[in-house]
Amino acid sequence: MDYFLTEQQKTIKALARRIAEERILPVRAELDEKEEFPWDIVKELAAADMFRVFVPEEYDGLGGGCLDLCLVTEELSRVCSGIAVTYAASALGCMTLMEYGTEAQKKKFLPDIASGNRLGAFAITEPTAGSDSGNIKTTAEKVAGGYLLNGTKQFITNGGEAEIYTVIALTDKTKGARGASALIVEKDTPGFTFGKKEKKMGIRTSATRELVFRNCLVPEENLLGKAGLGFIQAMRLFDKSRPGIGAQAVGLCQGALEAATDYAQERVQFDQPLITLPVVQQMLADMAIQTEAARALVYAAARYVDSGAKSVTESSAAAKVFASDAAMKVTVDAVQICGGAGYMRDYPVEKMMRDAKILQIYEGTNQILRNAIAVNLRKRKARTV
Amino acid sequence: MNIVVCLKQVPGTTEVKIDPQTNSLIRQGIQNIINPFDTYALEEAVRMKEKSGGKVTVLSMGPPQAEAALREAISLGADEAILLSDRAFATADTWATANTLSKAILKLEKTDIIICGRQTIDGDTGQVGPEMAEMLGFPFVAYVSKIEEIRDNYLRVTRAIEEGHEVLETTLPAIITVAKEINVPRLPSLRGIMKSKSTKITVWGIKELGVDANTVGLAGSSTQVIKIFFPQRVSKAEVLTGDNAQKVDKLLEKLREAKLL
Numbered sequence: 062m063d064y065f066l067t068e069q070q071k072t073i074k075a076l077a078r079r080i081a082e083e084r085i086l087p088v089r090a091e092l093d094e095k096e097e098f099p100w101d102i103v104k105e106l107a108a109a110d111m112f113r114v115f116v117p118e119e120y121d122g123l124g125g126g127c128l129d130l131c132l133v134t135e136e137l138s139r140v141c142s143g144i145a146v147t148y149a150a151s152a153l154g155c156m157t158l159m160e161y162g163t164e165a166q167k168k169k170f171l172p173d174i175a176s177g178n179r180l181g182a183f184a185i186t187e188p189t190a191g192s193d194s195g196n197i198k199t200t201a202e203k204v205a206g207g208y209l210l211n212g213t214k215q216f217i218t219n220g221g222e223a224e225i226y227t228v229i230a231l232t233d234k235t236k237g238a239r240g241a242s243a244l245i246v247e248k249d250t251p252g253f254t255f256g257k258k259e260k261k262m263g264i265r266t267s268a269t270r271e272l273v274f275r276n277c278l279v280p281e282e283n284l285l286g287k288a289g290l291g292f293i294q295a296m297r298l299f300d301k302s303r304p305g306i307g308a309q310a311v312g313l314c315q316g317a318l319e320a321a322t323d324y325a326q327e328r329v330q331f332d333q334p335l336i337t338l339p340v341v342q343q344m345l346a347d348m349a350i351q352t353e354a355a356r357a358l359v360y361a362a363a364r365y366v367d368s369g370a371k372s373v374t375e376s377s378a379a380a381k382v383f384a385s386d387a388a389m390k391v392t393v394d395a396v397q398i399c400g401g402a403g404y405m406r407d408y409p410v411e412k413m414m415r416d417a418k419i420l421q422i423y424e425g426t427n428q429i430l431r432n433a434i435a436v437n438l439r440k441r442k443a444r445t446v
Numbered sequence: 447m448n449i450v451v452c453l454k455q456v457p458g459t460t461e462v463k464i465d466p467q468t469n470s471l472i473r474q475g476i477q478n479i480i481n482p483f484d485t486y487a488l489e490e491a492v493r494m495k496e497k498s499g500g501k502v503t504v505l506s507m508g509p510p511q512a513e514a515a516l517r518e519a520i521s522l523g524a525d526e527a528i529l530l531s532d533r534a535f536a537t538a539d540t541w542a543t544a545n546t547l548s549k550a551i552l553k554l555e556k557t558d559i560i561i562c563g564r565q566t567i568d569g570d571t572g573q574v575g576p577e578m579a580e581m582l583g584f585p586f587v588a589y590v591s592k593i594e595e596i597r598d599n600y601l602r603v604t605r606a607i608e609e610g611h612e613v614l615e616t617t618l619p620a621i622i623t624v625a626k627e628i629n630v631p632r633l634p635s636l637r638g639i640m641k642s643k644s645t646k647i648t649v650w651g652i653k654e655l656g657v658d659a660n661t662v663g664l665a666g667s668s669t670q671v672i673k674i675f676f677p678q679r680v681s682k683a684e685v686l687t688g689d690n691a692q693k694v695d696k697l698l699e700k701l702r703e704a705k706l707l
Contacts, residue, residue: 069640072636072640073636076633076634076636076639079633080633083633084633105633108632108633108635109634109635109636110635110636110637110638111636113636113637114636123637
């Protein structure tokens with residue numbers, strides 16, 4: 062299908078695909094097996110200007126929006142979803158800064174993100190605050206010279222590898238979520254260390270780690286926007302970033318569909334290729350339909366975000382939920398079509414199936430997001446959009 | 447440092463067809479690429495520039511569509527591109543090609559080093575680099591696997607030879623051809639691709655080069671391809687018949703005949 066991308070978007074997508082096929086494909090199985098952070102690939106992505114895609118031009122970026130970011134994420138995820146999330150998490154780590162940061166803050170941090178010299182990360186989740194993200198306990202006490210951070214963040218993508226962290230912490234713990242604020246914390250700030258590195262089911266090349274703050278003094282000028290707005294900033298951020306998770310899902314769908322189709326064409330049983338069997342044809346057709354529908358919804362949601370629309374909660378949640386459910390189904394079916402071979406680590410589809418599961422969980426579980434959509438439906442009462 | 451890279455656009459396939467009239471490659475309908483060996487030359491030039499400063503000029507002789515290869519070179523880090531294109535340049539042998547490229551080099555302001563791939567994947571001769579060195583009177587090193595040092599008027603390189611490695615030094619300007627061990631060529635960058643779309647590609651023909659039409663192209667070639675053919679496959683297999691005992695006897699006889707037993 063033609064999504065009428067601009068010339069620049071086509072160029073971005075084509076180059077991302079080339080990097081994925083020429084540089085990531087040969088190493089993806091090894092990175093997954095060893096659970097190694099893909100620094101060589103990150104450097105390739107940086108050299109190809111991929112981290113510039115989502116940064117405004119005045120800070121050495123290419124000025125692309127949500128859709129451009131989605132195109133890169135999709136192409137990377139088609140080959141390796143672990144690398145796709147590593148890339149997208151750097152964008153997530155600086156989106157609050159781009160939205161609410163001062164000129165001085167943006168000038169200080171964005172050029173390094175754009176060049177790929179430093180990775181970004183976003184930290185809200187804590188042991189007590191998953192879906193209940195308002196229930197964070199990490200505090201940022203106002204002291205002379207800045208904020209004193211204390212607490213532990215959990216399951217942080219790019220944790221330990223990123224150098225620029227956007228951390229949500231309570232500057233006023235008496236107010237709960239309304240006392241939360243967003244702070245930029247740089248790696249190597251005294252009192253900021255890294256805890257447990259998680260061992261995961263999928264996206265195993267990506268780093269997921271605890272951030273530990275013990276009397277970590279963050280300079281006052283690192284506060285993003287106004288104190289007390291951190292929770293709202295985070296919710297708005299996820300509204301805009303969720304199409305990116307959808308794009309990750311679309312990439313997985315595409316990769317799994319291609320792998321299953323190739324296998325069905327080559328594999329001969331009962332003297333004929335699998336693809337000539339109606340039951341396999343039906344499965345592949347459904348996979349293709351799911352993939353294309355997910356892509357259409359993700360691109361539409363991304364374009365809606367880029368239009369500057371005020372409330373994108375429902376659209377971006379719908380894109381994330383639909384695409385991630387599709388990715389789960391399509392990858393499970395891809396393993397089924399590839400049969401015993403598909404279950405083996407020599408074939409890529411078992412990794413895709415493991416990688417897909419997280420998409421239904423992070424950046425809002427699909428259940429929480431369905432709730433959010435339902436809440437809006439109830440509020441609206443009317444039957445038309 | 448003014449660095450010149452000579453590169454050629456070649457068919458991106460091994461299934462080339464030959465025009466029986468002209469005995470040259472049929473280029474229509476085939477995806478063209480930068481000769482893979484030349485991508486190592488370009489990468490080394492760009493690394494040299496990034497390290498010590500200077501300018502990378504890419505030079506190619508070919509039909510108008512070779513412009514695409516030069517634009518790709520810009521996206522990979524080259525600064526300027528010159529296409530030598532003229533009907534008179536067509537069907538050149540290596541001598542005429544080297545002559546045309548050398549004339550273009552002389553037209554450039556000042557060249558410190560010329561880097562070429564070790565050979566092309568279509569012609570496979572590996573002659574153009576050394577021929578240019580002769581014509582320009584520049585020192586020449588082939589199969590360079592590492593640039594050890596380059597500075598004003600001095601170059602030290604390692605090259606692969608059959609028995610091992612050789613370290614050579616020379617004055618500049620010089621010509622080197624590089625082996626693929628020298629580096630891993632980068633992929634283009636988005637900024638590079640955008641720049642390549644707007645960069646002006648200079649085109650020089652016989653007029654701009656100021657050369658006699660008889661010294662270039664087919665007319666200026668000392669050699670001509672008069673025939674291209676596939677070697678005939680002769681099968682000499684002999685099938686021994688009879689029962690197993692007879693077959694073994696026949697085989698032994700054959701082996702004795704051949705004095706292998």
